[in-house]
Amino acid sequence: MKLLLTSGGVSNRSIRDALVDMLGKPIAESTALCIPTAMYGMLPGTAVMTWRQIAGQTPTPMVELGWKSVGMLELTALPSIDEENWVPLVRETDALLVCGGDVLYLHHWMRESGLADLFPSLSGTVYVGLSAGSMVMAPHVGEEFVGWKPATGGDSALGMVGFSIFPHLDHVMCPENTMADAERWAARVPVPGYAVDDETAITVVDGVVEVVSEGHWKLFER
Numbered sequence: 001m002k003l004l005l006t007s008g009g010v011s012n013r014s015i016r017d018a019l020v021d022m023l024g025k026p027i028a029e030s031t032a033l034c035i036p037t038a039m040y041g042m043l044p045g046t047a048v049m050t051w052r053q054i055a056g057q058t059p060t061p062m063v064e065l066g067w068k069s070v071g072m073l074e075l076t077a078l079p080s081i082d083e084e085n086w087v088p089l090v091r092e093t094d095a096l097l098v099c100g101g102d103v104l105y106l107h108h109w110m111r112e113s114g115l116a117d118l119f120p121s122l123s124g125t126v127y128v129g130l131s132a133g134s135m136v137m138a139p140h141v142g143e144e145f146v147g148w149k150p151a152t153g154g155d156s157a158l159g160m161v162g163f164s165i166f167p168h169l170d171h172v173m174c175p176e177n178t179m180a181d182a183e184r185w186a187a188r189v190p191v192p193g194y195a196v197d198d199e200t201a202i203t204v205v206d207g208v209v210e211v212v213s214e215g216h217w218k219l220f221e222r
Helices: 013-023 037-041 046-055 075-080 087-092 103-113 115-121 179-188
Strands: 002-006 031-035 069-072 095-098 126-130 164-166 193-196 200-205 208-213 217-220
Touching: 002 013, 013 126, 013 200, 013 208, 031 087, 037 046, 037 075, 037 103, 075 103, 087 115, 103 115, 164 179, 179 193, 179 217, 193 200, 193 208, 208 217
Parallel strands: 002 126, 031 069, 031 095, 095 126, 164 193
Antiparallel strands: 002 200, 193 217, 200 208
């Protein structure tokens, strides 16, 4: 897949242009599936937040970009559905819009649902991650971002990229996400880490990693 890993969605022109370039056609001619599953792993009250994300009523643009069509793929439902009823839909969709929430809960259901098994074969798909939806691609998320706990413990995620992501850098609603916090996080994760604000995204295409930003970010090397 082509990866567009964001902290705050498609929040500015530079990130939007990167998305269009990855799609290879206008957004208005592209189809998308919204994956809200990570939201359910958070605190009570997230049902309303989940609806707002799906409805495009949040400050983190994903579904409201003017897609040709947008559907919803709920990962917790997939184990009870025949694969023939959802796998072809995933394969033919241009973009997967993976919402934020609890990253390890999302990781669990990506594995449990079988969606993660499809990723290596989705060569033409653009994966658009938002916060936890981006972090789940990393080998590790860092202990700071462990909320929902898997039975096996730890902070491991999909490992489809070789770096970890610290989102919402210096966000007014996230006082625990300062650059100093990011530095402490980076010192503990065993891979390089990107601290990114909500005006920044990371693209990964054919193994090439680039940063697209109208804000600020920092790479912590190992």
